[in-house]
Amino acid sequence: MAIIVPFKAVRPTRDKVCLVTCRSYEEYVNAELAAQLDFNPLSFLHILKPAYTNQETVSFEKRYRQVHQKYQEFKNEIILVKDNKPAIYIHKIVTKTHSFTGIIVGTSVEDYRNNVIKKHEDILAFRVQLLKDYMKYAEFNTEPVLMTYPDNKTIENWIYNCTQKLADFEFSTTKKEIHYLWKIEDSLEISWLQNIFEKTESLYIADGHHRTEALKLLSEENTDPENTAKDYILSYLISENNVKIYEFNRLVKDLNGFSKEDFINELSGSFIIENKHKQPFQPSEKHQFGMYLDNDFYSLVLQKDNEVFETALESLDTQILYKKVLLPLLGIEDLRNDERIEYISGKQSILEVKQKIDLGEFELGFILFPSNIEEIKALADNNLIMPPKSTYIEPKFRSGLVIYEL
Known part of the structure; x- marks a missing residue:
């Protein structure tokens, strides 16, 4: 009531x-x-x-x-x-x-x-x-x-x-x-x-x-x-x-010591990776991510064979990216305060992500699919908290x- x-x-x-x-x-x-x-x-x-x-x-x-x-x-x-x-x-x-x-x-x-x-x-x-x-x-x-x-x-x-x-x-x-x-x-x-x-x-x-x-x-x-x-x-x-x-896309300043090849190899353990080369890639569904690195766009699709999502939070794209990439590979623990990561709203073109990386401000960008109202409600109903910068509403x-x- x-x-x-x-x-x-x-x-x-x-x-x-x-x-x-x-x-x-x-x-x-x-x-x-x-x-x-x-x-x-x-x-x-x-x-x-x-x-x-x-x-x-x-x-x-x-x-x-x-x-x-x-x-x-x-x-x-x-x-x-x-x-x-x-x-x-x-x-x-x-x-x-x-x-x-x-x-x-x-x-x-x-x-x-x-x-x-x-x-x-x-x-x-x-x-x-x-x-x-x-x-x-x-x-x-x-x-x-x-x-x-x-x-x-x-x-x-x-x-x-x-x-x-x-x-x-x-x-x-x-x-x-x-x-x-x-x-x-x-x-x-x-x-x-x-x-x-x-x-x-x-x-x-x-x-x-x-x-x-x-x-x-x-x-x-x-x-x-x-x-x-x-x-x-x-x-x-x-x-x-x-x-x-809208989503918030992620910009990261470095690969945390990885070479490009080693980083992509590490990603392949969790994602099906396709190099889109110069073609800008925007995710079209949940559990699909775009990545821009070294002048190329990539499609990353979560490998779901062994995935079991027990909560609404675990199935959230921003949480998946954090748990599988940002924290274990790039060493970014604090999404709100770490100076190595910045955010750009999905209202802006993904070419803004490309431009900032091409200018040398960042080395890596991730492009996300936006959350929906049902995901937000599921989190709220279960007293769960979204990762910072998950939505621009x-x-x-x-x-x-x-x-x-x-």
Whole structure:
């Protein structure tokens, strides 16, 4: 049984929304960030990085309080306005290749504690603490946790009918995305949707594990019984069939002392290897891998004759590559911190892998087949954790579009 709640969102005014919203702060390279901060005074980036014009080193707490202060300035200047009634919001994102539509609501921290909201990724304690402190002092959250729910024709039809009406927001971005937002504040309609989700056994975190854990800590620290906002997680709920999952390909800086010939010979104990020469090779199914080494592409197909997968984790391609190649042959134990390995999202062409190796930055590249939602759910259902950088999941939400006050 999943609990969802409406809330009074803070949002940009209709005439300013395309100037206010921004991508996640981490996505900007320095030059792009500087340009936004210099030339767009309405960008939400001014809230996320309020000390841009005064670059002195300050403590985390002071920096986070500056975020809150800048946020209040945007509200005082009527750049951001709080809705009068609690509502839920339907958000549609249209990219060059996909269309995503989901529901923005509050989900229950208690559901997360009780494993109604399920996770599949590991978390870093220091990052969770930073996020918790950030939201504690900033007193808002604007990056929803992406969660999936089982495909539901009733919800799908309801969303379709809602989205036939004029959107509250409709705007384009410099990334050639179109964003739409509909506000649903009718109490009967909200209760109807809540009843549907009460019959939903589980929600699955697709993206936002650290933020969810941070909000749990924030809720546990809350000593004000009147502040129930901290008991809920700003969430973007999307049907399982509407997420897009990409792989993360691997780049390795050396062969750990192996010659090319000896390394390929070692691989042949676990994989059927075919040299594709100059023809770029993209895996087309699970347990198939691409490799780029010394100007040649290779196909690696797992030899399954003696393979017995006892858990969903063991059958995962990223785990297979780790257990059979990265750890025993290349000596890479810590996938998150080892400086000899880097990752490139499957959104980018595999020719990016080739280029980085041809330029001498790396010696070896592995190209993977993307995981699917069923694998993610199987891991979450069995309390198993994916290896780091196993998935890159869309949609990605824009900061400053819908703000949940804490």
